[in-house]
Amino acid sequence: MILAHLDLDAFYAAVEELESPELRAQPLIVGGDPRGRGVVATANYVARRFGIHSAMSAAEAIRRCPHAVFVRPRHSLYREYSRHVWSTVRGVVPTVEQTGLDEGYLDVGEVARDFLEARVVAEAVQTAVRAATSLTCSLGVAPCKVVAKVGSDARKPGGLLVVVPGQEAGFLAPFDVRRLPGVGPKAEARLRAAGVETAGALAALSDDDLRRLLPGSVGEVLRDRARGIDPRGLEFDVERVSISVENTFERDLAERERLHEELRGMAREVAERLQRTGQTARTVTTKLRYADFAIRSRSTSLDVGIDDPQQIGDLACRLLDRGLRDRPGALRLVGVGVSGLAAYRQLTLDAG
Secondary structure: OOEEEEEEOOHHHHHHHHHOHHHOOOOEEEEOOOOOOOEEEEEOHHHHOOOOOOOOEHHHHHHHOOOOEEEOOOHHHHHHHHHHHHHHHHOOOOOEEEOOOOEEEEEHHHOOOOHHHHHHHHHHHHHHHHHHHOOOEEEEEEOOHHHHHHHHHHOOOOOEEEOOOOOHHHHHOOOEHHHOOOOOHHHHHHHHHOOOOEHHHHHOOOHHHHHHHOOOHHHHHHHHHHOOOOOOOOOOOOOOOEEEEEEEEEEEEOOHHHHHHHHHHHHHHHHHHHHHOOOEEEEEEEEEEEOOOOEEEEEEEEEEEEOOHHHHHHHHHHHHHHHHHHOOOOEEEEEEEEEEEEOOOOOOOOOO
16 A cells, blocks of 8 residues: 555645735734634644644733734635645545545555655645645655654655655654554553653553553554554545536636636536436536636535536536626636536426
């Protein structure tokens, strides 16, 4: 197995910096109201120099950095950027287990014969994500999930780490035991009380000591992970839940007629895919990416599923017009997607 763990760097804060570039040089915190009980969702790397981190109380964050800029989370915006990131990633590595908006596992072995090629593929993923969204990501490549995840975290921000077979345990050994996925607060407290501070120390525990500290199967799983043993494969929903087509232009386009023409061509391609599989779609979405890489999408849902290219094209064009009314500007990319798929044709009767 050759897996990679991808983690977008300070994702919420990075999106806010793209939307408002003047924030890049300032300590930026995405989270709740510092005057209330809010917590930090994420902080940019300027703010992290002050010791601010995710899950810290917003009040503590403002005490550490009184001049920090607080921004309330905009989850719908983050979801748009996330969709674009993972669509881009799947263009390089088709099989992905997305575990959150900003992280997931890639089956790199599907496209790479060995770990040397896997590094090249991982670099291509980083380049594609940055080119498509201006966001950076960190990747860990390894024979198993636990090592890949620790590896991506060890190279943040924007780094890449490859751990080849046979080096898993040695790589993990010096890390704090809390860095191992699956070691929660209770397990950490028990291990530390017994002087087990690192993954290497956990890996070296005898069966008797392990049963005493972490009884049951959990202890065995965590010791295996500390040794770099993790048989888990990727988990993903194989059912297709959406179909989309998009195009990046050689030059930014502002002419409405040309944009409509592009969308109608994509609508025909989407409709052909629906018709080939005997499916209909109830939701149509138009994606817009502006010259400054900002992303917007507009959607509409219908009572009855459709597979007609004319209808999909009409809806896509209306959504584009709506998006450009909300934010005018030339576009680098447009896309058409459909979701709410059903594996049957919904028949309607003409009035008459």
